[in-house]
Amino acid sequence: MYSFSDTRYSLGSALYAHMKYFRNRIAQYEDETDYVDTYGALLTRCVRVAMKLQELGIGEDDIVSACTHNHRNSCVPFIASTFIGAIPATFDPGLSDIDTVSLLRLMQPKVIFISQEKLKDFETYMEKAQVKPAYTIVFGESRGQYMSFDEFLKPQIKERQFKIYETSNPKKTAVVMFSSGTTGLPKGICLNHYALLKQSGSFRDDCPEIINSDTVDSVLLLYPTLYWISAVGILIGAVLKGEAKVLCRSFNAKRFFEIVEKYKVTMSFVPPYYIHEVVVGRAENKDVDIRSLKVLATGSAHVSANQMADMMAAFPGSYVINGYGQTEVAGVISCLYDPEDLELQRKKPTTVGKIISHYQWKIVDLETEKPVTGPYKKGELRLKTDLHMNGYYKMDSSDAFDSEGYLRTGDVAFVDEDNCLYIDDRIKEMFKYRGWHVLPAIVEEVVMAHPAVKEAAVIGKDVVCLVIQWLVYYIYYTVIIDSISRPE
Structure with a gap:
């Protein structure tokens, strides 16, 4: 089994080993169809897709993309790619036309898996980007010139002899994620095997004790696709812990409570732009049993004191926490995850928690770039960690780091007397709408x-x-x- 302190494993080999170990556990509930997926069944599909990709000549460092809503097979191309050393780079169905065309042109994927409803759009995008993947695979019915995903699920003769990709360099790029930089269109962020495993594994271990109790079957509910680092982190962390996820096509406030009750959800992530709907929905669904929900997390954008107070009042039996993270460091930067610190979240509703111990950090004056000291002194938050990105895909990333090797977060922050972190503003000239950088x-x-x-x-x-x-x-x-x- 994978140890979070062990740097020898590739992402694919760690996922494979844990899926095999937890083969009899439930991996996914597909809410739309009531389909229940075990880790064993999911692993079989991932191996078959990986072997089919190899048959098509796809291998180490080839870019494999996908664009689809959440369903039982949406994670399969991602995991299968890591099994053969290919690099997954996933698009979101809600990504703007301009951003999608730009990223297609940048990534030049050799293979792309697309949902049937997005196929027509992607034909236009690929034409504008002058990109033609060697293979386009459609989830659902496909046209004559495209392959159907069902073809990739056919049994392979040597499935049991399948060999997982290994690397002697855990800092090698494993996945490319996307994020807006300080200027220009979204960039490809190269994340390595070690960072993804360390972030996804160690943070889940550091969560409140009640989540990890052997008497509680962890069931996770979240809505983002694998375009977002939150979804990638949850996927990897769930596999490493043998946890189940509930897959939803889209968010619906009323359905949220029904899902929590039906599947006994223990942890959910609700983005700030859904908070009002969830709070109102709770008032309208008081009779729904949500006692299983131990942790309700939010983050990714500003959360007001009133929003946090409303959440805490609506979910008195849950830990309601606000966190902060960035794709460039493969996930979470700060959070109040220690049980003894959770009362601080009530006293300080706008804090995004304490910076996790494996980061070195400083806050620098925006004009002089010299570190500021003392509570409530504002400046840009900068981080030094062995979990930071390898750089931007096919782009210069030197400006992302300062002369001492600290990552420039682009966020104006301060800490208080308890070392609780607050994000005050953004240096970046952009807006954030429902999680999107605009x-x-x-x-x-x-x-x-x-x-x-x-x-x-x-x-x-x-x-x-x-x-x-x-x-x-x-x-x-x-x-x-x-x-x-x-x-x-």
Whole structure:
């Protein structure tokens, strides 16, 4: 079995060993169909897909992409790729057209697995990106020129002799994730075997005792696809611990409570933009039994004190915690996960917890870049860790680190007298909408495409910006609109 302190394992070999060890445990509940998937059945499908990929000539360092909603086979291309040393790079069905085309052009995948409903869109994207994968595989019915995923699930003669890919270098890139940088379109973030295993494994072990009790069967509920580091981390962590996941196509507040009751969910991640719906939903579903829910986590965007208070009031029997992480370090950076510290979350609802011990960190002045000391002193948070990314895929990443080797997070932060961390602002010139990074320049480009718009400027809607915003409105309506011939 894999030890989290052991750096010899590849991601694929660790996943294979644990899936085999937990073969009789439930791996996935597919809520849409009531399908129950064991680790043994999931492992068989992953091995067959891996062997089929090898037959097609796919191997070490080849990019294998997928784009689909969550279902019983959505994780199979990801896991199968790690079994043969290929590099998974997963798209999200909700990713914008501009970002998808840009990332296709960057990644040049040799194989792509696509859901039937996204196939037509991807045909357009691939044409715009001038990318033609060697193989396009469709989940569901496929057209003549494409392969069906069902073909990959056919039994293989030598399944039991299948050999897992190994690497002597655990810091070799295992997965490429995506994230927006400080400027430009999303970038490919190269994450290595060691970082993914260490983050996914050690953090799950550090969670509150009640989650890891032998008397509790852990069942995890979350909604992101494998485009997001939260989903990748949960997938890897669940395999390493032999935990079950509930797979949902999309979020529905009423269904959330029914799922918790039906599958006895013990832990769920609810992004901030779903908090209001969940809180209101709880008031409307008071009779639903959610006593199994031990931990309710949130994060990935700003969470207000009122939101945290509402969550804690709606879920008095659960640990409600707010965390902070980044794809560039393969997951979580800070969280209040020690049982004795959980009361701090109630006292300090806007904190994102304490920085995990395996990070060295500093907060630097935005102008001088010199470290600031003492509580409540704001600056950019920077991290040094052996879990950081290998760099950006086919891009220069030197600017991502400072002269001392600390990763620039791009987030303005401070700590209080208890070393609790707070994220105050972003240095990056971008908005965050429902977890997506949105650059002002991209919004401006879309607005400018309208024939009635001559000029456009996108700014944040903040109290500090209101005066400027009204000034922009005034100029727009009195100067720019007058120069445009309005339709009758």
